[in-house]
Amino acid sequence: MSIEFSEAHIETSKDADIAINYPKAEGNKDVSERINTTIENYIVSQINFSEDSLTNITIKNAVERFNTEYTTFKSDFPDSPQKWEAFIDGEVTYRSPEVICMAINSYLDTGGAHGNTNVRFFNFNPQTGELYSKNELINNVSDISKIIERKLQEKAKSKSDEPIEDFFFGKDFQLPETIGYSDEGLIILYNPYEIASYSQGIIEFIIPYSEISSYLNIY
Missing domain, CATH: 3.90.640 (Actin; Chain A, domain 4)
Structure with a gap:
């Protein structure tokens, strides 16, 4: 069974401004789960402010933690005009029988002179869902x-x-x-x-x- 992709979307501006869009793999259960776990763990790591490496929480949980960090910041610094932002956008840039390439573009702004942008590519084996080295x-x-x-x-x-x-x-x-x-x-x-x-x-x-x-x- 071949792998197809739908778009997953999470957005909220209740506290911090957060918008996350990424391709979600569907099809072969084992392969799609490996791809989705890799991508979702990476997105969680991008918005994780704790010192612990979080690999067993959902993106939704990570968004809630990000918002909690922001509300704590606003409580500590009520006069700060800074509103935290987290924008993550993913797309499949290439597909062949040998490789599926996905790009994840992350932009985070939690204060300072400017926000931080980072793009990372993930190259998956379509037969196994594992990342190529x-x-x-x-x-x-x-x-x-x-x-x-x-x-x-x-x-x-x-x-x-x-x-x-x-x-x-x-x-x-x-x-x-x-x-x-x-x-x-x-x-x-x-x-x-x-x-x-x-x-x-x-x-x-x-x-x-x-x-x-x-x-x-x-x-």
Whole structure:
């Protein structure tokens, strides 16, 4: 039985402003449960302010905890105009017989100079619902890293508004934390602070499969 997706939606503005949309897997019970558990645990972790790692609570419970944290904050600082926000949006960016790629975009603002944005890709095996490791996706990390680094330098030079002079804060090149798939090619995305200052925002580009297919085990 193939895996299909519906959209799950949670929204409230009673206390904090919260809106969560994400694809919910349906079909093969074991496979869909693995996919949903991975995604839901990640969303819970994004809005979890406790020091404990929460893996056995629902997104609804996590939203309630987030609201409780906010009301406590308002009680402690009644003059603060800050209203907390949590916006999470997910989408399936690519599907093939070998991989289902999902992107989760999170934006949280709980005070400070600005909110925090983070995008993460999840690459699932459609047959098992398990996540692929980077080494399972890529057969030659060294060579594909050279291509990505070159494309990254080209991207930096093309930013006419604020060219990037120093990547990785003086450290050696690193692959993104996660890599995504789209119909157009491999998605290379670095989040704010991952390789450059916050002002640079998200740095993203796509490398066509025709240029890198020989380095990929799966696409």
